[in-house]
Amino acid sequence: MTDITPFDAIPDQAPLAPRSKPRLLLIGTSLVSLAVTMGFAGLVGFYLSSRADVLRTGEPWPPKGVEVPLTQPNMMMFTLVFSAATMAWALQAMRNDDRPNFHIAAGLSLFLGFAFLAQTAYLLTIMELEVAASPRAPLIYAVIGTHMVLQVAAMAYLAGMALRAFGGEYSAKDLEGVYGVAMFWYTTVGLYLVLWYAIYITK
Amino acid sequence: MALTETRHDSTAGHAEGSPGGLSDSPLVTLDAYFGAGDHKVVGRLWLLGSVLFLLAGAVISLVAAAEHTDLGAFTISDDAAGFAQLWSLGRDLLIFGGLIPMFVALAIYVVPLQVGSFSLAFPRGAAAAFWTWLVGIILVIVSYAAGGGPGGWSTDHVVMWAAALGFVVLALLWAMVCIASTVLGARTAGMDLDRVPVASWGFLVFSLGGLFSLPLVVAQLVLAYLDVKHGFLPDETSRIPLVGVTDSVSLAPGLYWLGVPALAIAVEAIGVHTGRPVRFHRPVLALLGLLGVVAYGADMFTFASRGRQIAFDNGLLVAALIASVLPVLATLGLAGDSLRTGALRLRTPLVAGLLSGLLLLSGAAAALLGVIWPIVGFLNKNFDTDLSLDVSLDLAATTFHEGIFGLIVGAAVLGGIAGIHHWAHKIWGRSLDDRLGLTTSLAAAGGGLVWGVGGIIAGFLGQVRLPNVGETIPDGAEAMNGVSTAGVALLTLAALLLLANIGKAATGSGSANEPWQGLSLEWATPSPPPLSNFAALPVVRSATPLADPEFLIPASAVATDAATTASPTEHA
Numbered sequence: 001m002t003d004i005t006p007f008d009a010i011p012d013q014a015p016l017a018p019r020s021k022p023r024l025l026l027i028g029t030s031l032v033s034l035a036v037t038m039g040f041a042g043l044v045g046f047y048l049s050s051r052a053d054v055l056r057t058g059e060p061w062p063p064k065g066v067e068v069p070l071t072q073p074n075m076m077m078f079t080l081v082f083s084a085a086t087m088a089w090a091l092q093a094m095r096n097d098d099r100p101n102f103h104i105a106a107g108l109s110l111f112l113g114f115a116f117l118a119q120t121a122y123l124l125t126i127m128e129l130e131v132a133a134s135p136r137a138p139l140i141y142a143v144i145g146t147h148m149v150l151q152v153a154a155m156a157y158l159a160g161m162a163l164r165a166f167g168g169e170y171s172a173k174d175l176e177g178v179y180g181v182a183m184f185w186y187t188t189v190g191l192y193l194v195l196w197y198a199i200y201i202t203k
Numbered sequence: 204m205a206l207t208e209t210r211h212d213s214t215a216g217h218a219e220g221s222p223g224g225l226s227d228s229p230l231v232t233l234d235a236y237f238g239a240g241d242h243k244v245v246g247r248l249w250l251l252g253s254v255l256f257l258l259a260g261a262v263i264s265l266v267a268a269a270e271h272t273d274l275g276a277f278t279i280s281d282d283a284a285g286f287a288q289l290w291s292l293g294r295d296l297l298i299f300g301g302l303i304p305m306f307v308a309l310a311i312y313v314v315p316l317q318v319g320s321f322s323l324a325f326p327r328g329a330a331a332a333f334w335t336w337l338v339g340i341i342l343v344i345v346s347y348a349a350g351g352g353p354g355g356w357s358t359d360h361v362v363m364w365a366a367a368l369g370f371v372v373l374a375l376l377w378a379m380v381c382i383a384s385t386v387l388g389a390r391t392a393g394m395d396l397d398r399v400p401v402a403s404w405g406f407l408v409f410s411l412g413g414l415f416s417l418p419l420v421v422a423q424l425v426l427a428y429l430d431v432k433h434g435f436l437p438d439e440t441s442r443i444p445l446v447g448v449t450d451s452v453s454l455a456p457g458l459y460w461l462g463v464p465a466l467a468i469a470v471e472a473i474g475v476h477t478g479r480p481v482r483f484h485r486p487v488l489a490l491l492g493l494l495g496v497v498a499y500g501a502d503m504f505t506f507a508s509r510g511r512q513i514a515f516d517n518g519l520l521v522a523a524l525i526a527s528v529l530p531v532l533a534t535l536g537l538a539g540d541s542l543r544t545g546a547l548r549l550r551t552p553l554v555a556g557l558l559s560g561l562l563l564l565s566g567a568a569a570a571l572l573g574v575i576w577p578i579v580g581f582l583n584k585n586f587d588t589d590l591s592l593d594v595s596l597d598l599a600a601t602t603f604h605e606g607i608f609g610l611i612v613g614a615a616v617l618g619g620i621a622g623i624h625h626w627a628h629k630i631w632g633r634s635l636d637d638r639l640g641l642t643t644s645l646a647a648a649g650g651g652l653v654w655g656v657g658g659i660i661a662g663f664l665g666q667v668r669l670p671n672v673g674e675t676i677p678d679g680a681e682a683m684n685g686v687s688t689a690g691v692a693l694l695t696l697a698a699l700l701l702l703a704n705i706g707k708a709a710t711g712s713g714s715a716n717e718p719w720q721g722l723s724l725e726w727a728t729p730s731p732p733p734l735s736n737f738a739a740l741p742v743v744r745s746a747t748p749l750a751d752p753e754f755l756i757p758a759s760a761v762a763t764d765a766a767t768t769a770s771p772t773e774h775a
Contacts, residue, residue: 022324022388022389023388024324024325024384024385024388024389026388027324027383027384027387027388028324028325028380028381028384031379031380031383031384031411031414032380034414034415035376035380035414035415035417035418036418038414038415038416038418038419039418039419039421039422040418040422042418042419042421042422042423043422043425043426046422046423046426131429131433132433132434135430135435137433138426138429138430138433138435139426139429141429142425142426142429146425
């Protein structure tokens with residue numbers, strides 16, 4: 001086979017395709033968000049199914065002596081909802097090419113993310129649910145722990161994009177990275193709302 | 204370059220201008236493979252690894268099948284838990300070491316070429332996924348060897364198995380993100396989604412199906428990890444049910460997910476090797492999508508209600524099983540138009556593709572036997588009928604599922620063989636040996652069919668799937684267990700022949716002439732393609748872009764080209 005290919009023989013007048021920049025980061029983030037949502041939904045589904053099995057046998061849930069408080073989870077919910085608002089602020093700031101505001105909003109989002117993690121860690125210490133107490137206890141910790149991992153991943157993603165923005169990347173004409181991190185952040189907030197209702201509200 | 208970037212300026216791992224074989228380029232070094240950013244290098248790595256682990260999985264499955272033939276005394280594994288370990292290792296290697304990575308490999312190599320992209324989306328991510336997968340799958344084997352896996356006696360190594368398999372699945376998920384992102388976001392101008400080549404579309408459906416389904420496997424592995432670590436599954440007997448962790452991708456209809464790329468490759472091969480691209484392009488795309496949605500979608504939403512047991516007594520599951528047959532049948536029917544009107548050349552891609560489609564269809568059709576029992580039960584309960592069956596059709600815990608698994612695995616292996624042979628020249632700059640390929644295809648088809656028939660009949664005879672020591676074998680089932688073992692042996696032989704054939708091409712044997720040419724964009728590149736695949740491309744105007752006026756080959760170029768190829772009539 002020679003190196004002559006149909007492509008080499010394209011007539012000069014053939015209109016060539018423009019080399020546009022694809023929005024791969026945004027698409028990739030959407031796909032990752034989809035996969036993360038499926039995995040998390042699976043865990044919550046297993047928890048609810050397992051909980052239903054316990055209730056069907058007439059046993060109490062949570063087990064006697066275990067207190068699942070509501071104050072901290074509510075505070076955590078408000079914290080994350082606020083962080084979604086600051087993330088929207090960051091996105092809007094970049095849309096306006098307003099870098100100072102973007103950095104403030106991204107920094108605030110990161111701070112609220114840290115606050116959420118700290119509150120979760122505190123909640124776990126006061127729940128007094130022994131992992132070995134019941135086969136369902138690891139499920140609760142699996143759901144909460146998975147969400148913490150996702151939150152850390154979202155914060156790392158935001159920190160990376162904020163650093164890039166600090167270095168001069170992204171603008172009103174190139175928002176892909178900021179859109180991507182905002183989408184992932186909103187996904188983690190949405191998943192927490194599911195967790196909050198499934199575990200903390202309905203227990 | 205960061206994992207999230209998709210530039211095509213990396214030269215690592217690619218010897219520009221070389222034929223791209225594994226041994227004939229002095230620039231190809233180990234360092235270049237570790238730092239590869241070229242999707243073609245990464246695709247070759249995935250491909251080689253997947254075929255190796257496919258062979259390993261087939262060998263272990265063969266040992267497990269041989270153990271199954273004589274239940275009076277387990278000769279290799281000590282007891283039922285040991286048998287579960289052996290059985291589960293074979294399955295893990297076949298699915299997560301062989302079949303899924305094989306389609307990932309083909310997709311990583313071919314999809315950017317087919318959609319006219321200069322690169323794969325996140326190529327470094329795909330490379331990182333490969334190394335993670337490789338380390339993970341090795342750790343899975345190590346954990347089994349040290350007493351881990353379902354039925355394992357060592358708590359630490361059962362935990363290690365759950366973690367390692369979790370990493371394997373995460374790596375596959377990340378590779379699927381790269382593939383789906385490329386199809387969705389990196390297509391060249393004019394290539395709308397309904398103009399995407401059938402194979403790339405199949406890989407897209409496969410990847411999206413994986414992104415929906417595999418996270419559930421990860422979730423189950425997390426739970427398995429915690430349950431074992433915290434003592435809720437204290438001994439090997441209590442750990443046997445962990446084999447169910449991968450049920451969502453190893454039982455029908457979720458299992459048909461593996462058939463989607465196989466069927467897509469079959470259609471692509473039929474189009475090229477009959478010289479007649481499939482006329483009904485959009486309907487074929489829709490049917491492949493439907494197969495993905497019906498097969499996996501329905502299974503996913505019913506999975507939680509199964510309670511980690513195989514049960515057909517679920518209306519949605521029964522409906523999905525019935526509905527899965529239709530898209531397979533319709534796709535083969537539409538592709539049959541090319542077979543009817545085109546020139547039939549019995550080359551490996553065509554033969555393997557056709558056999559793959561037929562095996563997939565037979566697997567989906569055979570699975571319908573499992574829904575007779577719940578349908579009869581439903582009718583008796585709701586319509587005051589008094590239907591009775593002479594034989595037991597409660598197949599839930601029997602080798603019936605092994606039979607369906609064998610048929611679909613056979614179909615998937617054949618799909619892989621078809622794809623590897625079809626694009627071998629693009630991958631290594633050398634064609635694979637076609638005679639050996641035909642032998643491989645027949646071995647794989649025979650293996651899948653015999654494995655399937657043996658398992659299904661043994662299931663009807665009441666042979667349980669995971670037996671205990673000394674368990675009585677139902678009359679006639681022993682012979683059928685032997686038949687299944689012969690099927691697995693044939694499939695093992697096919698994997699061995701495929702590896703040998705690839706080895707020949709990768710080390711420089713085989714014809715350097717381009718053996719055939721299709722009408723999708725990968726055929727507009729030299730073999731193997733250069734680093735950035737294309738310098739520039741005209742706007743695509745149809746699903747067969749090389750037939751577009753902008754891409755037409757001047758007669759002089761065809762003459763020069765055809766002089767060195769097998770047959771000028773085979774060009775588009």
